[in-house]
Amino acid sequence: MNLLIKFNIIFFVMALFCPLIVIAKEARERSDISEEYKWDLSSMYANKVSWKKDFDLASERISGLEKFRGSLKNSGEDLLTAIQARESISQLVGNLYVYAGLKSNEDTRIGDNAARFSEAQTLYAHYQEATSFYTPEILAIPDKKLEHMLSETRELEIYRHFFNELKRMTPYTLSESEEKLLAMASDPLGRFQGVFSALDNADLELPKIRDEEEEEVQLTQARYGAYLRSEVRSVRESAWKNLFIAYEKLGNTLAANYEGHVKSQVFLAKARGFDSALQAATYSNAIPKAVYTNLVQTVQEGTEPLQRYLELRRKMLKVDRLEIWDLYAPMISPSTNNISFTKAKTLVAEALAPLGDDYLALYWKGFDEGWVDAFENQGKRSGAYSWGTYSSKPYLSMNYEGTLGDVSTLAHEYGHSLHSYLTRKNQPYVYGDYRTFIAEVASMTNEAILMQKMLSEADSPKEKAYLLQSYLDEFRGGFYRQTSFADFEMQAHALVESGGALTKDSLNNLYASIFDKYYGNAVYADSLNASEWSRIPHFLRTDNFYVYQYATSFAAATALAKNILKGGEEARKTFLDLLKSGNSDYPIELLKKAGVDMTTSQPIYDTIETFSRLVDELENILSSFEG
Numbered sequence: 001m002n003l004l005i006k007f008n009i010i011f012f013v014m015a016l017f018c019p020l021i022v023i024a025k026e027a028r029e030r031s032d033i034s035e036e037y038k039w040d041l042s043s044m045y046a047n048k049v050s051w052k053k054d055f056d057l058a059s060e061r062i063s064g065l066e067k068f069r070g071s072l073k074n075s076g077e078d079l080l081t082a083i084q085a086r087e088s089i090s091q092l093v094g095n096l097y098v099y100a101g102l103k104s105n106e107d108t109r110i111g112d113n114a115a116r117f118s119e120a121q122t123l124y125a126h127y128q129e130a131t132s133f134y135t136p137e138i139l140a141i142p143d144k145k146l147e148h149m150l151s152e153t154r155e156l157e158i159y160r161h162f163f164n165e166l167k168r169m170t171p172y173t174l175s176e177s178e179e180k181l182l183a184m185a186s187d188p189l190g191r192f193q194g195v196f197s198a199l200d201n202a203d204l205e206l207p208k209i210r211d212e213e214e215e216e217v218q219l220t221q222a223r224y225g226a227y228l229r230s231e232v233r234s235v236r237e238s239a240w241k242n243l244f245i246a247y248e249k250l251g252n253t254l255a256a257n258y259e260g261h262v263k264s265q266v267f268l269a270k271a272r273g274f275d276s277a278l279q280a281a282t283y284s285n286a287i288p289k290a291v292y293t294n295l296v297q298t299v300q301e302g303t304e305p306l307q308r309y310l311e312l313r314r315k316m317l318k319v320d321r322l323e324i325w326d327l328y329a330p331m332i333s334p335s336t337n338n339i340s341f342t343k344a345k346t347l348v349a350e351a352l353a354p355l356g357d358d359y360l361a362l363y364w365k366g367f368d369e370g371w372v373d374a375f376e377n378q379g380k381r382s383g384a385y386s387w388g389t390y391s392s393k394p395y396l397s398m399n400y401e402g403t404l405g406d407v408s409t410l411a412h413e414y415g416h417s418l419h420s421y422l423t424r425k426n427q428p429y430v431y432g433d434y435r436t437f438i439a440e441v442a443s444m445t446n447e448a449i450l451m452q453k454m455l456s457e458a459d460s461p462k463e464k465a466y467l468l469q470s471y472l473d474e475f476r477g478g479f480y481r482q483t484s485f486a487d488f489e490m491q492a493h494a495l496v497e498s499g500g501a502l503t504k505d506s507l508n509n510l511y512a513s514i515f516d517k518y519y520g521n522a523v524y525a526d527s528l529n530a531s532e533w534s535r536i537p538h539f540l541r542t543d544n545f546y547v548y549q550y551a552t553s554f555a556a557a558t559a560l561a562k563n564i565l566k567g568g569e570e571a572r573k574t575f576l577d578l579l580k581s582g583n584s585d586y587p588i589e590l591l592k593k594a595g596v597d598m599t600t601s602q603p604i605y606d607t608i609e610t611f612s613r614l615v616d617e618l619e620n621i622l623s624s625f626e627g
Helices: 048-068 076-106 111-130 134-139 143-152 154-168 176-189 192-203 221-228 233-249 251-272 277-284 289-301 304-317 341-351 357-368 404-426 436-456 461-497 504-522 527-535 548-567 569-580 587-594 602-626
Strands: 010-012 208-210 216-218 384-387 395-397
Touching: 048 076, 048 111, 076 111, 076 134, 076 143, 076 154, 076 384, 076 395, 111 176, 111 192, 134 154, 134 176, 143 154, 176 251, 192 251, 208 233, 221 233, 233 251, 233 527, 251 277, 251 461, 251 504, 251 527, 277 289, 277 461, 289 461, 289 504, 289 548, 289 602, 304 461, 304 504, 304 602, 341 357, 341 404, 341 436, 357 404, 384 404, 395 404, 404 436, 404 569, 436 461, 436 548, 436 569, 436 587, 461 504, 461 548, 461 602, 504 527, 548 569, 548 587, 548 602, 569 587
Parallel strands: none
Antiparallel strands: 010 384, 208 216, 384 395
16 A cells, blocks of 8 residues: 555536536637636646756655665654655655646647656656555554554654554555565556547547537537537437447447456456455445445345436427437426526535535635636546645636536535645645545535525426426436446456456447346437447546445435535534545544445435435426426
8 A cells, every 4th residue: 555645636527407508619729718717727837847847856856765765664753754755755746747637638639738747647656666665664563663653753643544554454565576566567557547538538539510500510528418408309319429429439449448447457456465356446445345236236226216217207308218318308498598607606605605604715715716727628628527736726627618517517526626625724644635435425415505405496396397307317327327337347347357358349238238227118228328338437547446436425415415404503514524534534434423324225225215205206396287
C-alpha cells in the first residue's frame, strides 16, 4: 500500500432532469468563452515555464528519497522525517499531475498539453518506484517497537490510523523489490484509460443530424443528452443511433483496450495474492466484498418497480413499444427551459440552504475564486467532474447547456468540491482525501436535497408529475443502471480470471444478457445497445470497480438527505462532520457515524421501496389527469 497522492479525480456523467432546450449549432472555441465561466488555474501554475521548473525540482527531489532507505526503523524521529519528506514531494507531484490533467482536459486536441500530462503520469510512476521501500520497511517494524516510536515522537501519533491501515494490508504487501517492480509497471498498466479518452474525446467522429426544426446540427457528446430528451421521437432516435454507430465502428479497438485494462487489474490482484480483482478492489478500499455482491443480488431481485415505471413511461409516450431512445424522453412537457448559468447557481444555493450559512458561503466563494469551468468548447473533455489537490482549489468542470439536469449536475459536482475543501481544511495531509465510497455520498446528497426542495415547491400537479418523472429517471440512472454496470464489470473480470477472452462479440453478448436481466420486456433493446459497454469511461479507471459506489452512495444519500431535511441541526452537523473526516477512519465506519450501515442490505431495500413508492405517486397523479 502506498501513501497516496491526494488528487483523486471524480467523474459524474449521468445527466438528470433534462428537458428539450435550444442549443447552439456548433460548440464554441475556448477563446470565445468569457473568462468568468472558466476556471482559474493560475494559482497552481502561472504558465508552462513555472510548471517545468517544478517538474525538474520534483524529479531531483524524488531521486533524493533514496537516502531514507533503511532508516525508517531506526527511531521515531527518523521515521517522521522520512514520512514528511515523502509527503512534501507527494504534494509537489500531485500539483504537477493535476494541473497538467486539467490543462489537457480544456482542449484534448492540443498536443503540447497532452504531452505534458503524459510526462506527469511518468513522473508519478517514478515517484511510486522511488518510494516503494516505505511500506515494506514500516511493516517490518515490530508492533512493540512502533508503539514505542509513537510514544517517544509525539508528532508521529497523528499517523496511527495510517499505520493501522498499512498493517491491515500486510497480507497483500510484497517485498521491497516486488513493490518496486509493480510501481515501475503502474505507468504502462495505467494507460488504457488514456487510450479510451483519446478515442472518446478527440478521435470519435460524430455526424451532423437533423434537429426539431429539420436544421442540420453537429452531434456532440454534450448535446447527445439534450437530443435524447427531445419531444420529437425521430430526433431522439437519430441522436442515439448515430452515437452508437460511431462506437460500434470502434468496437474491436475498444474491446481490445478494455481487455488489456481488465487483464492488467487481474494481474495486479494476483501479484498481491488476492483471490480476484474484485476482492483486491474492495479490500484495498476497506469495503467488505459482500457490500458489492449484496448490492447486485438485492437490486436484481428488486427490478419489478423499475419495469413497472418503464411500462408507465410507454403508456404516457403513447408508443407501441418502448425503445432505448425513449428512456429519457419527457412524459410530461417540462415547464422550465433554457436556464441561465446565473439562475442555476441561485437555484442550487437556495436548495442547499438546509446545510447552513457556512456551507453556502463556501459555495459562493468557489464562483468568486474561479473553481468552475462551466461550458462546452471544442475539444473539451466530456462529462463533468471535480478534481484538485490538497493545496489547490477544488476545481470542477461541466458542459452546461441550460437544462434542469445541468442544474442537478452543478449541485452534484459542487458536493464533491466542497467535500474536498472541507476535508483539506480539517485534516492533515495524510488524511486529506477520501475514499470513493464516501465521495459519491456527498455529491448525491446535494442532488437529493435539490430534488426534495423542487418537489415540495411544485405549484401544480403537472409540475410535480414532471419532477417525479425526473426523480425516477435519476433513480434509474444512479441506482439501477449503475448496479447493472457493476454486474457487467464483475462478470467481465470473472471471465478473464477463468481463462476467457474479452472480444467485441463476447462483451456485446454479456452486456445484452445483463440488460435483459434488469429491464426484461419493458424495453425493446436495439441490437446496437449491446455495445454500450464500449462508451462507459468508468470501466477503464485504475481504481477498479468504481461504478457500484454510485448505487451504494445513492442509497446512503437518499437516507441522509431525508435526515437532513427532517432532522434539523443535529442531522446537518452529522453530515458536515462526515465531509470533514477525510480518510481519518474507514468509509463504512464514517457512514455508520452518519447513521447509515452499508454492511447490511437494508439501505438497498429501503431505496427500492422509495422508488416503488414514487412510481405509485406518479401513477396516481397521472391517473387524475386522465380522469
